[in-house]
Amino acid sequence: MTLSVIPRRVLVDEVIKIVVNKLMPRQKVTIITQLEEDKKRFYSYANFEADRNGVVDLGVHPSLSGSYTGVMPMGLFCSMLPVPGQKKGLRLIKKDVTTAMTFDIGVYDGVHHVTGTRHTTPLMSCGSVERSYLAEGVTVQEVEQGNIRGKLFLPKGAGPFPGVIDMFGTMGNIITFRSALLASRGFATLALPYLHYKDLPKYDYIHIES
Known part of the structure; x- marks a missing residue:
């Protein structure tokens, strides 16, 4: 199984193509995105079912549940929330625009309902993307x-x-x-x-x- 994130460095208003290949037909997976910025942690997740070719393409296939539902190529980024247990009312605001934000993306087998970044399911594949304002x-x-x-x-x-x-x-x-x-x-x-x-x-x- 492979995870493709294209391109790996973008401005924050550019669309990123995220595709998972070489899954089993109709296999269900959970994709989790994590970010640590200014010592604050954020996350999002979505559950997908691969097509008959064993592919999950976020620009084509809908999220069945999770932080968002439906077809949203950038849904994992626009639906991010603070990781529980931190100060209430946190907002993702970039203070130092001279540095990029690095988002870590992981693919896990099965459907999972995530309430943070800790989980015991083995990681199948992972990648990252840098998003910049400058x-x-x-x-x-x-x-x-x-x-x-x-x-x-x-x-x-x-x-x-x-x-x-x-x-x-x-x-x-x-x-x-x-x-x-x-x-x-x-x-x-x-x-x-x-x-x-x-x-x-x-x-x-x-x-x-x-």
Whole structure:
């Protein structure tokens, strides 16, 4: 039995092809995906039945149960949840966009209902994929001009580029994963914080004049 994950390095908005080959016809398997990011752990899983050729293709065959159901090529990634036993309310937010997220994928025989990453069923095959927000060639510049603080993400090349100002809500600090991906797709993007960042205000009420 073989697990194919193609490609192995992608931007986070790209589709990954996941195929399990050389199974028995109609064999049932469970595919589990795991991620550790910033000391936080996330997982998802889905149960499949191979076709008459012994193939499970996530872009063709539906998940019968698990973290999602139906045909979703990227279902294992968009349905990830925090591993139980951690702090409540965890969210998967990429803080350091200069590093990729490595997702580990494992295939197990039979149908399993997974509540975490510990299980006793033998692993049949495994693989991994790196998903990034920052494309090669994108540059990042710190911005400190007047009372403006932030980070400017510039696409590779001479430009000119369309521009975007990227602001989040009352979370505070600076959140850059969206800016990095926009720059990776050709937009000059300014990640613009306005709370709890460097010497910016610490309170949650900001008056914005027109």
